[in-house]
Amino acid sequence: MSSPDQIQRVIFENANIRSVLAGLQDSYQQVIERQQYPGVIRNILGEMLAAVSLLSATLKFDGRLMLQAQSENQVKVLMAECSHQRDLRAIARFEGDVPEDADFCALLQGGQLVITIEPDKGKRYQGVVPLEGTTLSQCLEAYFSRSEQLPTQIHLVADEQRAAGFLLQVMPAKGDSEEDWQHFSHLGATLSATELLELDNETLLRRLFHEEECRLYDPEPVQFHCDCSHQRTAEVLKYMTQEELEEILREEGIIEVNCQFCNENYKFDQADIAMLFSGTANIEASDQIH
Numbered sequence: 001m002s003s004p005d006q007i008q009r010v011i012f013e014n015a016n017i018r019s020v021l022a023g024l025q026d027s028y029q030q031v032i033e034r035q036q037y038p039g040v041i042r043n044i045l046g047e048m049l050a051a052v053s054l055l056s057a058t059l060k061f062d063g064r065l066m067l068q069a070q071s072e073n074q075v076k077v078l079m080a081e082c083s084h085q086r087d088l089r090a091i092a093r094f095e096g097d098v099p100e101d102a103d104f105c106a107l108l109q110g111g112q113l114v115i116t117i118e119p120d121k122g123k124r125y126q127g128v129v130p131l132e133g134t135t136l137s138q139c140l141e142a143y144f145s146r147s148e149q150l151p152t153q154i155h156l157v158a159d160e161q162r163a164a165g166f167l168l169q170v171m172p173a174k175g176d177s178e179e180d181w182q183h184f185s186h187l188g189a190t191l192s193a194t195e196l197l198e199l200d201n202e203t204l205l206r207r208l209f210h211e212e213e214c215r216l217y218d219p220e221p222v223q224f225h226c227d228c229s230h231q232r233t234a235e236v237l238k239y240m241t242q243e244e245l246e247e248i249l250r251e252e253g254i255i256e257v258n259c260q261f262c263n264e265n266y267k268f269d270q271a272d273i274a275m276l277f278s279g280t281a282n283i284e285a286s287d288q289i290h
């Protein structure tokens with residue numbers, strides 16, 4: 001990676017092929033330091049953060065992209081997201097001892113991986129990513145070739161300090177040239193995890209594709225940021241009834257909710273809960289009048 005915590009888009013001038021490079025350090029550390037994660041979970045979260053960073057760079061609208069894996073095994077939920085402002089956050093929930101040598105698909109056996117694209121305006125899109133192969137990158141490659149018909153190669157790596165990703169993809173709507181893709185994907189496949197972590201972007205591209213002309217866009221910074229708020233947390237409380245919440249208030253005196261992504265603590269008292277349901281109450285009151 002070049003300077004950490006940035007993504008960089010790349011276009012190859014003489015082929016309908018694009019690339020994205022992502023390198024994460026502080027953003028990755030800020031996500032994983034919030035919980036005691038076993039090594040295997042920490043590395044997978046690093047790969048998921050690198051993956052959403054890469055994929056968010058291919059979107060053309062404002063919104064967010066999420067990867068969520070769920071299973072009935074010890075690993076219950078793995079989730080990472082990246083917004084168009086390149087705000088990253090991620091979380092893992094698991095039980096008991098997670099086997100340290102398990103690969104991604106083994107950890108999620110019988111579960112599913114879902115990719116969600118949520119534009120600020122417009123309809124949300126969800127695709128199920130088949131849990132094929134062993135690694136997250138293999139799952140994502142299979143998803144792009146099958147669901148999006150876009151030949152794609154993805155490399156993801158994470159160690160204790162850093163996470164990095166490399167994406168190589170045929171550009172949509174330009175028509176792919178099978179020959180170009182064979183050539184580029186063959187060269188891309190030689191990329192090693194160490195090269196991806198250690199080399200700056202220019203050196204990496206030169207080493208892989210030294211005969212190809214490429215244009216590097218300005219790098220875009222990525223950062224850890226959680227966009228939770230008192231109001232958004234209140235919206236989640238609305239899944240319970242006013243009676244249920246008032247029951248908790250009688251027992252506890254206050255309702256406390258911790259954001260799972262950033263540990264921010266939000267408190268709700270009697271007045272907050274009354275306010276939360278006041279809209280509904282008004283409608284009911286006016287219904288009665290008519």
Ligand SMILES: [Zn+2]
Pocket residue numbers: 226227228259260261262263264
């Ligand atoms: Zn938060």
